[in-house]
Amino acid sequence: MTTPRADQAAVEEAIITRRDLVNEAIPDQLPIIRPERLYEASRYLLDAGGKRLRPTILLLAAEAIADADPLGEDYHAFPAPDGPVDVMSAAVSIEIIQSFTLIHDDIMDDDDMRRGVPAVHREYDLETAILAGDTLYSKAFEVMLETGAPAERSVRALSELATTCTKICEGQAFDIDFESRSAVEPDEYLDMVELKTAVLYAAAASVPAMLLGDDDAVDALYGYGLDIGRAFQIQDDLLDLTTPSEKLGKQRGSDLIEGKKTLVTLHARENGVDVDGLVDADTVEAVDEVEIEAAVGELRDAGSIEYARETAHDLIASGKSNLEVLPDNHSRDLLGGIADYLIEREY
């Protein structure tokens, strides 16, 4: 079965309307209270923007499960067998986790910019950034506990959130480890991406099934999230190579300069490309566009860009096939459309 293709404009509109609702809910769940500087720093990246893809997927999965009219229901009192569930709290919780990982990752990767603004450890300082991430971490658990779901279901969602966070840390540790290794297998890379990136998509997609009591949908939605999350990361790596710097919000090819391993470079290395010699510059400041263009050309000639694109495409198709467990409704179509969107987006 292939899920019917949702109209791309409808998908983009679905993302934007849900993003706006998530943006309204964030300040309610995470108000700026004393100590203000800590909560301001905790909110800094959340307020700087973001597409809210993970919470949007969570809300759409809830709609599809409940077979509800998209946006016809109040996300704070979503229909479930044992009484209404605040799926918006779950959505905000997932976005808070995402924001916590960005803050700590930027420290670990020594990145200066994020979402077009300085990273939190640059805008504030190292101490505040560590602490802001730590605050978001526990807040995500507090907020996930506010759905009003029966205790058994809350426990299941909480457990998923905790193991997800552990896996994200493991993924980041593998990613850091890969930087100092010369040889990494593509499968090892995909395992790392699963941990670092995809499990949060999987949690976003499956948590509403846990909270709403649709046990049959949990595994399928988890699989959907895992596949599209991996595809999302591969697309991110591709965009770093193929999108102009202005559009990307950072130097194009910065992964190459930093020697970051991606599916593209791992494939290229396996196919005889001298990946380490592709770019001479050691810093994003020292590189010029001609050098990047030549490097990307070599990767394209080796078939590495096409290989990554195909891998991402296959993952999206696999992810979408999981959706047939859901009732056939417009929200399900939109979940399929978001999957396509993840590898069609240009930034």
Next chain:
Amino acid sequence: MTTPRADQAAVEEAIITRRDLVNEAIPDQLPIIRPERLYEASRYLLDAGGKRLRPTILLLAAEAIADADPLGEDYHAFPAPDGPVDVMSAAVSIEIIQSFTLIHDDIMDDDDMRRGVPAVHREYDLETAILAGDTLYSKAFEVMLETGAPAERSVRALSELATTCTKICEGQAFDIDFESRSAVEPDEYLDMVELKTAVLYAAAASVPAMLLGDDDAVDALYGYGLDIGRAFQIQDDLLDLTTPSEKLGKQRGSDLIEGKKTLVTLHARENGVDVDGLVDADTVEAVDEVEIEAAVGELRDAGSIEYARETAHDLIASGKSNLEVLPDNHSRDLLGGIADYLIEREY
């Protein structure tokens, strides 16, 4: 009511026997798996020692509630109305949280040593230390979910754990903020200590009541933990001034050198002591013992040391008075004895 005074040797033995059981349980709950370097770093401080006071308090509170023979029960299958509860998992969870906060605090405070070994960011590196703390954070939630308690009770314990972590972050933020402020009221200091230190004692003491279903004991045990936790921190500040460096495991008076605000220095400032001028040295390397001794003498003459001691004593008395809600048994006496121990310990 005053809880009968437990024999000091019995208290110390109770701490040691439970510490050993906690030490056995930690590797089971936190095995060194892949990625090994991450889990080794996560275990590094846990394996370096520690008195396990918080988990010991949790286990003793469980014993007192169940009115069980001390150590007569298996902590992994502790008697509760709806079936056995693994209170050891809860105890380990609390110790894991403590360890996570130490790792991140040492980064924030730029401390080099902890428990006689290099801080995790010194033994490993900044990235690994941040990530090790983050891993422990979610592991604590995973482990707290493994008690086997009914879902309603697990949710309550999980919620307590999450709000406790948020408060610890708030406390640390206030502590950092105080460093750059000239005037801090003693009450503000005590509020900070409540958040940064005491709430974890309160969680340790009250979580077993939540898990075992003794609703009447929850608030009283929380109050016990809050009072003795505050007293513990005041005693820590006193020990920094009065304990020889060899015994302390770090330079005596280092708080004075670093300009850290404590109840002692806040009282001294209010009573006309030029606290900032007490020690000329800017680093622990540059200070000599004579200078520290003179500074402590001035604080003593101002009555500030005695003031902090009395405050800690009053808190211990108040904390112990909460224990009368528990059945009158030996474990309750030991909880009272641990309270006394916290301000009688010499390191």
